Amino acid sequence: MIYWGAKYLRCPICGGKATGKVGIDQFYCWDCCVEYRINKEGVQIYEVAEDGSLVAFDPQNEFLL
Numbered sequence: 001m002i003y004w005g006a007k008y009l010r011c012p013i014c015g016g017k018a019t020g021k022v023g024i025d026q027f028y029c030w031d032c033c034v035e036y037r038i039n040k041e042g043v044q045i046y047e048v049a050e051d052g053s054l055v056a057f058d059p060q061n062e063f064l065l
Contacts, residue, residue, distance in 0.1 A: 012045060034057060035047075035054060
């Protein structure tokens with residue numbers, strides 16, 4: 001669940017508060033190392049590949065969670 005607040009935004013994957021803004025409507029979670037975007041359509045979640053590119057999140061990736 002994502003919580004908008006004056007101080008933080010919780011990660012949609014792990015619920016952690018160790019998130020930071022990396023772009024317009026883009027955030028990064030330091031706890032589970034995912035990047036996510038929030039817009040009118042909802043939340044899009046991405047894994048960051050070794051080369052720095054964004055790959056659509058795979059919930060079956062056992063190494064991430």
